[in-house]
Amino acid sequence: MNTIWTLLEIPSVRLALLALLLGSVGLPIVGVFIVGLDIMPVRFAMMHVALLAIAIGLLTGLDPLLCALVLCGLTGGALTPLARRGTGLSGAMGLLMTLAVAAALLTLSISGVNANGAFELLWGSILATRPGDVAALAVLAVAVPLLYGLRRRDLALLLHDRELALCSGVAVERLTFLLLVTVAVAIAAAIRLTGALLVDALTLLPALAARRVGRSLPAMAGWSVAFGLVFNLGGFALALLFDLPPGPVLVLVGGVCTLLVHALPEALFHPIPERALTQ
Amino acid sequence: MVPSPPEPADPPEPSPPGSRANAAGLRLSAVSCRHGRLLAVDRVDLTLGPGEHLAITGTNGSGKSTLLRAILGLHREVSGEIEVAGRQARGGAGWARRRAEVAWIPQRQATGRFPLPVRELLASGGHPARSLAAAEELGVAGLLERPIGTLSGGQAQRVYLARALGQVAAGAGLLLADEPTAALDFAGQEQVAAVLAGLPVSVVVVTHDRVVARACGRVAEMAAGRLREAG
Numbered sequence: 001m002n003t004i005w006t007l008l009e010i011p012s013v014r015l016a017l018l019a020l021l022l023g024s025v026g027l028p029i030v031g032v033f034i035v036g037l038d039i040m041p042v043r044f045a046m047m048h049v050a051l052l053a054i055a056i057g058l059l060t061g062l063d064p065l066l067c068a069l070v071l072c073g074l075t076g077g078a079l080t081p082l083a084r085r086g087t088g089l090s091g092a093m094g095l096l097m098t099l100a101v102a103a104a105l106l107t108l109s110i111s112g113v114n115a116n117g118a119f120e121l122l123w124g125s126i127l128a129t130r131p132g133d134v135a136a137l138a139v140l141a142v143a144v145p146l147l148y149g150l151r152r153r154d155l156a157l158l159l160h161d162r163e164l165a166l167c168s169g170v171a172v173e174r175l176t177f178l179l180l181v182t183v184a185v186a187i188a189a190a191i192r193l194t195g196a197l198l199v200d201a202l203t204l205l206p207a208l209a210a211r212r213v214g215r216s217l218p219a220m221a222g223w224s225v226a227f228g229l230v231f232n233l234g235g236f237a238l239a240l241l242f243d244l245p246p247g248p249v250l251v252l253v254g255g256v257c258t259l260l261v262h263a264l265p266e267a268l269f270h271p272i273p274e275r276a277l278t279q
Numbered sequence: 280m281v282p283s284p285p286e287p288a289d290p291p292e293p294s295p296p297g298s299r300a301n302a303a304g305l306r307l308s309a310v311s312c313r314h315g316r317l318l319a320v321d322r323v324d325l326t327l328g329p330g331e332h333l334a335i336t337g338t339n340g341s342g343k344s345t346l347l348r349a350i351l352g353l354h355r356e357v358s359g360e361i362e363v364a365g366r367q368a369r370g371g372a373g374w375a376r377r378r379a380e381v382a383w384i385p386q387r388q389a390t391g392r393f394p395l396p397v398r399e400l401l402a403s404g405g406h407p408a409r410s411l412a413a414a415e416e417l418g419v420a421g422l423l424e425r426p427i428g429t430l431s432g433g434q435a436q437r438v439y440l441a442r443a444l445g446q447v448a449a450g451a452g453l454l455l456a457d458e459p460t461a462a463l464d465f466a467g468q469e470q471v472a473a474v475l476a477g478l479p480v481s482v483v484v485v486t487h488d489r490v491v492a493r494a495c496g497r498v499a500e501m502a503a504g505r506l507r508e509a510g
Binding site for chain 2: 035036153156157159160161163164166167168169214215216217220
Protein backbone atom coordinates (compact mmCIF):
# COMPACT_ATOMS: atom_id res chain seq x y z
CA MET A 1 0.00 0.00 0.00
CA ASN A 2 2.96 2.26 0.72
CA THR A 3 3.92 1.82 -2.93
CA ILE A 4 0.65 3.40 -4.04
CA TRP A 5 1.04 6.38 -1.73
CA THR A 6 4.59 6.84 -2.91
CA LEU A 7 3.52 6.68 -6.54
CA LEU A 8 0.72 9.13 -5.89
CA GLU A 9 3.33 11.74 -5.09
CA ILE A 10 4.27 11.76 -8.76
CA PRO A 11 2.31 14.53 -10.54
CA SER A 12 1.47 12.43 -13.62
CA VAL A 13 0.03 9.66 -11.41
CA ARG A 14 -2.06 12.18 -9.47
CA LEU A 15 -3.30 13.67 -12.73
CA ALA A 16 -4.19 10.20 -13.99
CA LEU A 17 -6.10 9.47 -10.79
CA LEU A 18 -7.99 12.74 -11.10
CA ALA A 19 -8.81 11.94 -14.72
CA LEU A 20 -10.12 8.53 -13.73
CA LEU A 21 -12.24 9.97 -10.93
CA LEU A 22 -13.76 12.54 -13.28
CA GLY A 23 -14.18 9.92 -15.98
CA SER A 24 -16.05 7.71 -13.54
CA VAL A 25 -18.76 10.34 -13.14
CA GLY A 26 -19.68 11.14 -16.74
CA LEU A 27 -18.49 8.28 -18.91
CA PRO A 28 -20.51 5.41 -17.35
CA ILE A 29 -23.71 7.43 -17.86
CA VAL A 30 -22.65 7.85 -21.50
CA GLY A 31 -22.36 4.05 -21.55
CA VAL A 32 -25.95 3.84 -20.33
CA PHE A 33 -26.96 6.06 -23.27
CA ILE A 34 -25.06 3.77 -25.67
CA VAL A 35 -26.74 0.66 -24.28
CA GLY A 36 -30.15 2.33 -24.22
CA LEU A 37 -29.97 3.66 -27.76
CA ASP A 38 -28.53 0.34 -28.92
CA ILE A 39 -25.76 2.18 -30.75
CA MET A 40 -22.78 0.06 -29.82
CA PRO A 41 -21.38 0.22 -33.39
CA VAL A 42 -21.22 4.01 -33.02
CA ARG A 43 -18.39 3.82 -30.52
CA PHE A 44 -16.29 1.72 -32.92
CA ALA A 45 -16.94 4.23 -35.64
CA MET A 46 -15.98 7.10 -33.33
CA MET A 47 -12.68 5.44 -32.47
CA HIS A 48 -11.85 5.39 -36.17
CA VAL A 49 -13.02 8.95 -36.64
CA ALA A 50 -10.80 9.89 -33.70
CA LEU A 51 -7.85 8.29 -35.47
CA LEU A 52 -8.58 10.41 -38.52
CA ALA A 53 -8.86 13.49 -36.33
CA ILE A 54 -5.54 12.70 -34.67
CA ALA A 55 -3.94 12.32 -38.09
CA ILE A 56 -5.36 15.70 -39.09
CA GLY A 57 -4.01 17.16 -35.84
CA LEU A 58 -0.54 15.76 -36.51
CA LEU A 59 -0.65 17.06 -40.06
CA THR A 60 -1.78 20.56 -39.16
CA GLY A 61 0.00 20.95 -35.88
CA LEU A 62 -3.27 21.38 -33.99
CA ASP A 63 -3.89 19.61 -30.72
CA PRO A 64 -4.88 16.01 -31.65
CA LEU A 65 -7.33 15.68 -28.75
CA LEU A 66 -9.07 18.91 -29.70
CA CYS A 67 -9.31 17.68 -33.29
CA ALA A 68 -10.77 14.38 -32.07
CA LEU A 69 -13.32 16.13 -29.85
CA VAL A 70 -14.47 18.41 -32.67
CA LEU A 71 -14.54 15.83 -35.47
CA CYS A 72 -16.22 13.16 -33.31
CA GLY A 73 -18.78 15.70 -32.10
CA LEU A 74 -19.59 16.78 -35.65
CA THR A 75 -19.80 13.18 -36.85
CA GLY A 76 -22.04 12.20 -33.93
CA GLY A 77 -24.43 15.03 -34.74
CA ALA A 78 -24.45 14.11 -38.42
CA LEU A 79 -25.59 10.59 -37.53
CA THR A 80 -28.91 11.81 -36.09
CA PRO A 81 -30.98 11.32 -39.27
CA LEU A 82 -29.76 7.72 -39.52
CA ALA A 83 -30.83 6.96 -35.95
CA ARG A 84 -34.52 7.21 -36.82
CA ARG A 85 -34.30 4.45 -39.39
CA GLY A 86 -35.58 1.06 -38.38
CA THR A 87 -32.52 -0.63 -39.82
CA GLY A 88 -30.32 0.99 -37.18
CA LEU A 89 -26.83 2.34 -37.52
CA SER A 90 -24.78 -0.81 -38.05
CA GLY A 91 -24.38 -0.66 -41.84
CA ALA A 92 -23.66 3.05 -41.89
CA MET A 93 -21.14 2.66 -39.09
CA GLY A 94 -19.24 -0.01 -41.00
CA LEU A 95 -18.96 2.37 -43.92
CA LEU A 96 -17.93 5.26 -41.68
CA MET A 97 -15.24 3.16 -39.95
CA THR A 98 -13.71 2.03 -43.22
CA LEU A 99 -13.74 5.50 -44.73
CA ALA A 100 -12.30 7.10 -41.58
CA VAL A 101 -9.41 4.64 -41.34
CA ALA A 102 -8.64 4.95 -45.05
CA ALA A 103 -8.69 8.74 -44.79
CA ALA A 104 -6.49 8.62 -41.67
CA LEU A 105 -3.90 6.38 -43.33
CA LEU A 106 -3.91 8.54 -46.44
CA THR A 107 -3.49 11.69 -44.35
CA LEU A 108 -0.60 10.19 -42.44
CA SER A 109 1.01 8.93 -45.60
CA ILE A 110 0.67 12.22 -47.49
CA SER A 111 1.81 14.33 -44.56
CA GLY A 112 4.84 12.17 -43.93
CA VAL A 113 4.38 12.56 -40.16
CA ASN A 114 5.31 9.71 -37.87
CA ALA A 115 2.21 7.54 -37.56
CA ASN A 116 3.36 6.23 -34.19
CA GLY A 117 1.96 9.33 -32.54
CA ALA A 118 -1.49 8.49 -33.86
CA PHE A 119 -1.33 4.82 -33.01
CA GLU A 120 -0.06 5.55 -29.49
CA LEU A 121 -3.32 7.36 -28.89
CA LEU A 122 -5.19 4.29 -30.08
CA TRP A 123 -3.58 2.30 -27.28
CA GLY A 124 -3.61 5.20 -24.85
CA SER A 125 -1.52 5.86 -21.81
CA ILE A 126 -3.23 7.06 -18.73
CA LEU A 127 0.04 8.26 -17.26
CA ALA A 128 0.43 10.55 -20.26
CA THR A 129 -2.76 12.38 -19.29
CA ARG A 130 -2.42 16.13 -19.66
CA PRO A 131 -4.30 18.94 -17.94
CA GLY A 132 -6.27 19.47 -21.19
CA ASP A 133 -7.53 15.88 -21.05
CA VAL A 134 -8.56 16.33 -17.43
CA ALA A 135 -10.37 19.54 -18.34
CA ALA A 136 -12.31 17.74 -21.09
CA LEU A 137 -13.28 15.00 -18.64
CA ALA A 138 -14.25 17.59 -16.04
CA VAL A 139 -16.58 19.24 -18.53
CA LEU A 140 -18.15 15.83 -19.27
CA ALA A 141 -18.38 15.05 -15.55
CA VAL A 142 -20.59 18.13 -15.18
CA ALA A 143 -22.38 18.14 -18.54
CA VAL A 144 -23.46 14.49 -18.71
CA PRO A 145 -25.08 14.29 -15.25
CA LEU A 146 -26.63 17.70 -15.94
CA LEU A 147 -28.13 16.45 -19.22
CA TYR A 148 -29.34 13.37 -17.41
CA GLY A 149 -30.81 15.37 -14.53
CA LEU A 150 -32.59 17.91 -16.71
CA ARG A 151 -34.02 15.42 -19.22
CA ARG A 152 -34.43 12.29 -17.11
CA ARG A 153 -38.07 11.69 -17.99
CA ASP A 154 -37.51 12.26 -21.70
CA LEU A 155 -34.39 10.11 -21.68
CA ALA A 156 -36.18 7.25 -19.96
CA LEU A 157 -38.88 7.28 -22.64
CA LEU A 158 -36.49 7.67 -25.57
CA LEU A 159 -34.15 4.93 -24.37
CA HIS A 160 -37.15 2.66 -23.85
CA ASP A 161 -38.87 3.23 -27.17
CA ARG A 162 -38.53 5.97 -29.77
CA GLU A 163 -42.16 5.93 -30.91
CA LEU A 164 -43.50 5.97 -27.38
CA ALA A 165 -41.28 8.98 -26.71
CA LEU A 166 -42.56 10.73 -29.85
CA CYS A 167 -46.15 10.16 -28.78
CA SER A 168 -45.38 11.43 -25.28
CA GLY A 169 -44.24 14.86 -26.46
CA VAL A 170 -40.50 14.21 -26.29
CA ALA A 171 -38.38 16.20 -28.76
CA VAL A 172 -36.89 12.99 -30.05
CA GLU A 173 -34.77 14.38 -32.89
CA ARG A 174 -33.20 17.06 -30.72
CA LEU A 175 -32.53 14.69 -27.83
CA THR A 176 -31.07 12.00 -30.12
CA PHE A 177 -28.77 14.63 -31.63
CA LEU A 178 -27.67 15.70 -28.16
CA LEU A 179 -27.03 12.12 -27.07
CA LEU A 180 -25.07 11.18 -30.20
CA VAL A 181 -22.88 14.27 -29.89
CA THR A 182 -22.35 13.53 -26.19
CA VAL A 183 -21.43 9.91 -26.90
CA ALA A 184 -19.02 10.91 -29.67
CA VAL A 185 -17.32 13.64 -27.64
CA ALA A 186 -17.08 11.38 -24.58
CA ILE A 187 -15.36 8.67 -26.58
CA ALA A 188 -12.90 11.18 -27.97
CA ALA A 189 -12.24 12.58 -24.48
CA ALA A 190 -11.67 9.14 -22.99
CA ILE A 191 -9.15 8.09 -25.61
CA ARG A 192 -6.12 9.34 -23.70
CA LEU A 193 -7.00 7.29 -20.63
CA THR A 194 -7.30 3.81 -22.03
CA GLY A 195 -6.75 4.33 -25.71
CA ALA A 196 -9.41 4.24 -28.39
CA LEU A 197 -9.41 0.46 -28.49
CA LEU A 198 -10.11 0.08 -24.78
CA VAL A 199 -12.47 2.96 -24.23
CA ASP A 200 -15.26 0.51 -23.42
CA ALA A 201 -13.73 0.01 -20.00
CA LEU A 202 -14.80 3.50 -19.02
CA THR A 203 -18.14 3.68 -20.79
CA LEU A 204 -19.72 0.38 -21.64
CA LEU A 205 -18.58 -2.06 -18.98
CA PRO A 206 -20.02 -0.10 -16.02
CA ALA A 207 -23.26 0.33 -17.99
CA LEU A 208 -23.49 -3.36 -18.81
CA ALA A 209 -22.95 -4.27 -15.16
CA ALA A 210 -25.50 -1.65 -14.09
CA ARG A 211 -28.04 -3.06 -16.52
CA ARG A 212 -28.00 -6.31 -14.59
CA VAL A 213 -28.68 -4.55 -11.29
CA GLY A 214 -30.87 -1.55 -12.12
CA ARG A 215 -34.42 -1.74 -13.45
CA SER A 216 -34.99 1.90 -14.24
CA LEU A 217 -32.95 4.73 -15.73
CA PRO A 218 -32.11 6.37 -12.37
CA ALA A 219 -31.06 3.02 -10.91
CA MET A 220 -28.93 2.19 -13.93
CA ALA A 221 -27.31 5.62 -14.01
CA GLY A 222 -26.49 5.43 -10.30
CA TRP A 223 -25.13 1.90 -10.46
CA SER A 224 -23.08 2.64 -13.57
CA VAL A 225 -21.27 5.48 -11.80
CA ALA A 226 -20.69 3.25 -8.76
CA PHE A 227 -19.33 0.44 -10.92
CA GLY A 228 -17.24 2.92 -12.89
CA LEU A 229 -15.58 4.16 -9.71
CA VAL A 230 -14.89 0.64 -8.47
CA PHE A 231 -13.55 -0.62 -11.81
CA ASN A 232 -11.39 2.41 -12.50
CA LEU A 233 -9.94 2.91 -9.05
CA GLY A 234 -9.54 -0.83 -8.48
CA GLY A 235 -7.85 -1.32 -11.85
CA PHE A 236 -5.60 1.67 -11.38
CA ALA A 237 -4.54 0.55 -7.89
CA LEU A 238 -3.74 -2.94 -9.15
CA ALA A 239 -1.75 -1.54 -12.05
CA LEU A 240 0.28 0.64 -9.69
CA LEU A 241 0.80 -2.15 -7.16
CA PHE A 242 2.03 -4.68 -9.70
CA ASP A 243 3.68 -2.22 -12.05
CA LEU A 244 1.45 -3.15 -14.97
CA PRO A 245 0.14 -0.97 -17.84
CA PRO A 246 -3.00 0.70 -16.45
CA GLY A 247 -5.14 0.64 -19.63
CA PRO A 248 -5.38 -3.13 -20.07
CA VAL A 249 -5.63 -3.69 -16.31
CA LEU A 250 -8.58 -1.28 -16.10
CA VAL A 251 -10.30 -3.17 -18.89
CA LEU A 252 -9.62 -6.57 -17.37
CA VAL A 253 -10.83 -5.51 -13.92
CA GLY A 254 -13.98 -3.97 -15.43
CA GLY A 255 -14.57 -6.96 -17.68
CA VAL A 256 -14.12 -9.55 -14.94
CA CYS A 257 -16.33 -7.62 -12.51
CA THR A 258 -19.02 -7.24 -15.18
CA LEU A 259 -18.90 -10.97 -15.85
CA LEU A 260 -19.18 -11.65 -12.11
CA VAL A 261 -22.19 -9.35 -11.80
CA HIS A 262 -23.87 -11.23 -14.65
CA ALA A 263 -22.90 -14.59 -13.17
CA LEU A 264 -24.62 -13.85 -9.86
CA PRO A 265 -28.18 -15.11 -9.55
CA GLU A 266 -30.80 -12.64 -10.75
CA ALA A 267 -32.82 -13.17 -7.59
CA LEU A 268 -30.04 -11.43 -5.70
CA PHE A 269 -30.94 -8.15 -7.43
CA HIS A 270 -34.59 -8.67 -8.29
CA PRO A 271 -37.03 -10.84 -6.37
CA ILE A 272 -39.29 -10.80 -9.47
CA PRO A 273 -37.78 -12.39 -12.59
CA GLU A 274 -36.82 -10.12 -15.46
CA ARG A 275 -38.83 -11.83 -18.18
CA ALA A 276 -42.58 -11.86 -18.59
CA LEU A 277 -44.71 -13.45 -15.95
CA THR A 278 -48.08 -15.07 -16.32
CA GLN A 279 -51.12 -13.00 -15.50
CA MET B 280 -46.16 13.02 -48.77
CA VAL B 281 -46.81 13.86 -45.15
CA PRO B 282 -43.98 16.01 -43.79
CA SER B 283 -41.25 14.18 -41.96
CA PRO B 284 -41.91 13.37 -38.33
CA PRO B 285 -41.93 16.07 -36.08
CA GLU B 286 -40.42 17.91 -33.28
CA PRO B 287 -42.92 18.28 -30.50
CA ALA B 288 -43.56 21.71 -29.10
CA ASP B 289 -45.71 22.78 -26.18
CA PRO B 290 -48.86 20.68 -25.95
CA PRO B 291 -52.23 22.43 -26.09
CA GLU B 292 -54.03 23.43 -22.93
CA PRO B 293 -55.94 20.40 -21.62
CA SER B 294 -59.73 20.52 -21.57
CA PRO B 295 -61.71 19.31 -18.58
CA PRO B 296 -61.19 15.56 -18.24
CA GLY B 297 -63.91 13.34 -19.61
CA SER B 298 -65.70 16.14 -21.35
CA ARG B 299 -67.33 15.43 -24.74
CA ALA B 300 -66.17 18.91 -25.73
CA ASN B 301 -62.74 17.30 -26.08
CA ALA B 302 -63.94 14.94 -28.80
CA ALA B 303 -62.07 15.52 -32.03
CA GLY B 304 -63.38 14.56 -35.45
CA LEU B 305 -61.22 12.68 -37.91
CA ARG B 306 -61.20 13.10 -41.68
CA LEU B 307 -59.14 11.02 -44.06
CA SER B 308 -59.11 11.89 -47.74
CA ALA B 309 -57.44 9.62 -50.31
CA VAL B 310 -54.91 8.44 -47.75
CA SER B 311 -52.39 5.95 -49.10
CA CYS B 312 -49.43 4.43 -47.26
CA ARG B 313 -46.54 2.51 -48.71
CA HIS B 314 -43.97 0.15 -47.27
CA GLY B 315 -41.42 0.64 -50.04
CA ARG B 316 -43.06 -0.75 -53.17
CA LEU B 317 -45.92 -2.32 -51.25
CA LEU B 318 -49.11 -0.29 -51.14
CA ALA B 319 -50.37 -1.03 -47.63
CA VAL B 320 -53.22 1.51 -47.50
CA ASP B 321 -54.97 2.43 -50.73
CA ARG B 322 -56.83 5.75 -51.07
CA VAL B 323 -58.80 5.53 -47.86
CA ASP B 324 -61.57 8.06 -47.25
CA LEU B 325 -63.17 8.30 -43.85
CA THR B 326 -65.10 10.86 -41.83
CA LEU B 327 -65.61 10.33 -38.12
CA GLY B 328 -67.66 12.87 -36.21
CA PRO B 329 -66.63 14.11 -32.75
CA GLY B 330 -67.48 11.45 -30.18
CA GLU B 331 -68.15 8.72 -32.75
CA HIS B 332 -66.71 5.25 -32.22
CA LEU B 333 -65.50 3.18 -35.17
CA ALA B 334 -64.21 -0.38 -35.20
CA ILE B 335 -61.96 -1.43 -38.07
CA THR B 336 -61.78 -5.15 -38.70
CA GLY B 337 -59.93 -7.07 -41.38
CA THR B 338 -57.37 -9.72 -41.99
CA ASN B 339 -53.76 -9.50 -40.88
CA GLY B 340 -51.68 -7.36 -43.20
CA SER B 341 -54.65 -5.48 -44.62
CA GLY B 342 -53.21 -2.11 -43.57
CA LYS B 343 -55.18 -1.38 -40.39
CA SER B 344 -52.23 -0.68 -38.11
CA THR B 345 -50.39 1.28 -40.82
CA LEU B 346 -53.43 3.55 -41.16
CA LEU B 347 -53.46 4.30 -37.42
CA ARG B 348 -49.71 4.92 -37.42
CA ALA B 349 -50.11 7.32 -40.35
CA ILE B 350 -52.58 9.40 -38.34
CA LEU B 351 -49.91 9.76 -35.64
CA GLY B 352 -47.12 10.50 -38.12
CA LEU B 353 -45.27 7.31 -37.19
CA HIS B 354 -45.45 6.00 -40.74
CA ARG B 355 -43.48 8.12 -43.16
CA GLU B 356 -44.55 7.10 -46.65
CA VAL B 357 -48.01 8.66 -46.66
CA SER B 358 -49.99 10.67 -49.19
CA GLY B 359 -53.47 12.21 -48.96
CA GLU B 360 -54.99 14.39 -46.27
CA ILE B 361 -55.38 13.52 -42.61
CA GLU B 362 -57.25 15.97 -40.38
CA VAL B 363 -57.86 15.67 -36.67
CA ALA B 364 -60.17 18.30 -35.17
CA GLY B 365 -60.20 19.97 -38.57
CA ARG B 366 -56.43 20.44 -38.75
CA GLN B 367 -53.74 18.80 -40.81
CA ALA B 368 -50.39 18.32 -39.12
CA ARG B 369 -47.65 20.41 -40.68
CA GLY B 370 -44.18 20.94 -39.28
CA GLY B 371 -42.92 20.13 -35.82
CA ALA B 372 -45.49 22.15 -33.90
CA GLY B 373 -48.34 20.69 -35.96
CA TRP B 374 -47.27 17.13 -35.28
CA ALA B 375 -46.75 17.91 -31.60
CA ARG B 376 -50.33 19.18 -31.45
CA ARG B 377 -51.56 16.11 -33.31
CA ARG B 378 -49.89 13.77 -30.86
CA ALA B 379 -51.28 15.68 -27.91
CA GLU B 380 -54.75 15.41 -29.47
CA VAL B 381 -54.53 11.68 -30.06
CA ALA B 382 -54.30 8.98 -27.41
CA TRP B 383 -52.74 5.77 -28.62
CA ILE B 384 -52.75 2.13 -27.61
CA PRO B 385 -50.15 0.49 -29.87
CA GLN B 386 -50.50 -3.04 -31.19
CA ARG B 387 -47.03 -4.10 -30.17
CA GLN B 388 -46.59 -2.50 -26.82
CA ALA B 389 -43.06 -1.25 -26.51
CA THR B 390 -41.36 -3.60 -24.12
CA GLY B 391 -38.14 -1.79 -24.88
CA ARG B 392 -34.52 -2.78 -24.62
CA PHE B 393 -34.27 -0.41 -21.72
CA PRO B 394 -36.32 -0.84 -18.54
CA LEU B 395 -39.16 1.63 -18.01
CA PRO B 396 -41.19 1.26 -14.82
CA VAL B 397 -44.97 1.13 -15.26
CA ARG B 398 -45.29 4.25 -13.10
CA GLU B 399 -43.21 6.28 -15.59
CA LEU B 400 -45.09 4.87 -18.56
CA LEU B 401 -48.38 5.93 -16.97
CA ALA B 402 -47.02 9.39 -16.21
CA SER B 403 -46.01 9.84 -19.87
CA GLY B 404 -49.70 10.05 -20.79
CA GLY B 405 -49.82 13.59 -19.44
CA HIS B 406 -52.29 13.01 -16.59
CA PRO B 407 -50.57 10.73 -14.06
CA ALA B 408 -53.40 10.89 -11.52
CA ARG B 409 -56.04 9.73 -14.01
CA SER B 410 -53.72 7.04 -15.37
CA LEU B 411 -53.04 5.77 -11.85
CA ALA B 412 -56.75 5.71 -11.07
CA ALA B 413 -57.39 3.81 -14.32
CA ALA B 414 -54.60 1.37 -13.47
CA GLU B 415 -56.39 0.76 -10.19
CA GLU B 416 -59.70 0.12 -11.99
CA LEU B 417 -58.03 -2.19 -14.48
CA GLY B 418 -56.26 -4.20 -11.80
CA VAL B 419 -52.68 -3.29 -12.65
CA ALA B 420 -51.98 -0.78 -9.89
CA GLY B 421 -49.85 -3.34 -8.09
CA LEU B 422 -47.34 -3.34 -10.93
CA LEU B 423 -46.21 0.28 -10.76
CA GLU B 424 -42.58 -0.38 -9.94
CA ARG B 425 -42.20 -3.23 -12.43
CA PRO B 426 -40.51 -2.57 -15.77
CA ILE B 427 -43.12 -2.76 -18.51
CA GLY B 428 -41.06 -5.42 -20.27
CA THR B 429 -41.54 -7.85 -17.41
CA LEU B 430 -45.34 -7.82 -17.68
CA SER B 431 -47.43 -10.37 -19.51
CA GLY B 432 -49.17 -9.31 -22.73
CA GLY B 433 -52.51 -8.82 -20.98
CA GLN B 434 -51.00 -6.81 -18.15
CA ALA B 435 -49.16 -4.60 -20.62
CA GLN B 436 -52.36 -3.98 -22.60
CA ARG B 437 -54.17 -2.89 -19.45
CA VAL B 438 -51.29 -0.57 -18.56
CA TYR B 439 -51.37 0.99 -22.03
CA LEU B 440 -55.14 1.44 -21.76
CA ALA B 441 -54.66 3.17 -18.41
CA ARG B 442 -52.06 5.44 -20.02
CA ALA B 443 -54.45 6.23 -22.88
CA LEU B 444 -57.18 7.16 -20.39
CA GLY B 445 -54.67 9.57 -18.86
CA GLN B 446 -54.06 11.04 -22.32
CA VAL B 447 -57.80 11.53 -22.77
CA ALA B 448 -57.99 13.24 -19.39
CA ALA B 449 -55.08 15.44 -20.46
CA GLY B 450 -57.04 16.65 -23.46
CA ALA B 451 -56.73 14.07 -26.24
CA GLY B 452 -59.95 14.07 -28.26
CA LEU B 453 -59.34 10.96 -30.35
CA LEU B 454 -58.26 7.52 -29.18
CA LEU B 455 -56.57 5.14 -31.59
CA ALA B 456 -56.49 1.61 -30.20
CA ASP B 457 -54.74 -1.12 -32.13
CA GLU B 458 -56.00 -4.54 -31.05
CA PRO B 459 -56.31 -3.50 -27.40
CA THR B 460 -57.76 -6.83 -26.29
CA ALA B 461 -55.60 -9.24 -28.28
CA ALA B 462 -53.86 -10.67 -25.21
CA LEU B 463 -56.80 -10.48 -22.79
CA ASP B 464 -59.05 -13.20 -21.42
CA PHE B 465 -62.83 -13.01 -21.98
CA ALA B 466 -63.49 -11.02 -18.83
CA GLY B 467 -60.69 -8.63 -19.74
CA GLN B 468 -62.07 -8.20 -23.26
CA GLU B 469 -65.48 -7.27 -21.90
CA GLN B 470 -63.98 -4.90 -19.37
CA VAL B 471 -61.91 -3.10 -22.00
CA ALA B 472 -64.87 -2.99 -24.43
CA ALA B 473 -66.97 -1.37 -21.71
CA VAL B 474 -64.25 1.18 -20.90
CA LEU B 475 -63.83 2.12 -24.58
CA ALA B 476 -67.60 2.34 -25.14
CA GLY B 477 -67.92 4.73 -22.21
CA LEU B 478 -65.31 7.18 -23.47
CA PRO B 479 -66.66 10.61 -24.36
CA VAL B 480 -64.06 11.10 -27.12
CA SER B 481 -63.82 9.83 -30.70
CA VAL B 482 -62.46 6.31 -30.91
CA VAL B 483 -61.00 4.26 -33.74
CA VAL B 484 -60.28 0.73 -32.65
CA VAL B 485 -58.64 -1.91 -34.80
CA THR B 486 -59.87 -5.25 -33.56
CA HIS B 487 -60.60 -8.87 -34.31
CA ASP B 488 -62.72 -8.99 -31.16
CA ARG B 489 -66.47 -9.08 -31.82
CA VAL B 490 -67.26 -7.82 -28.32
CA VAL B 491 -65.23 -4.69 -28.92
CA ALA B 492 -66.54 -4.23 -32.46
CA ARG B 493 -70.15 -4.50 -31.25
CA ALA B 494 -69.52 -1.85 -28.63
CA CYS B 495 -68.67 0.67 -31.38
CA GLY B 496 -71.37 2.56 -33.24
CA ARG B 497 -69.77 1.93 -36.63
CA VAL B 498 -67.81 -0.92 -38.11
CA ALA B 499 -65.62 -0.81 -41.21
CA GLU B 500 -63.66 -3.57 -42.82
CA MET B 501 -60.23 -3.23 -44.30
CA ALA B 502 -59.09 -5.54 -47.07
CA ALA B 503 -55.99 -5.21 -49.23
CA GLY B 504 -55.54 -1.62 -48.10
CA ARG B 505 -59.10 -0.50 -48.92
CA LEU B 506 -61.58 0.53 -46.24
CA ARG B 507 -65.21 -0.44 -46.69
CA GLU B 508 -67.93 0.55 -44.27
CA ALA B 509 -70.04 -2.39 -43.09
CA GLY B 510 -73.82 -2.01 -43.38
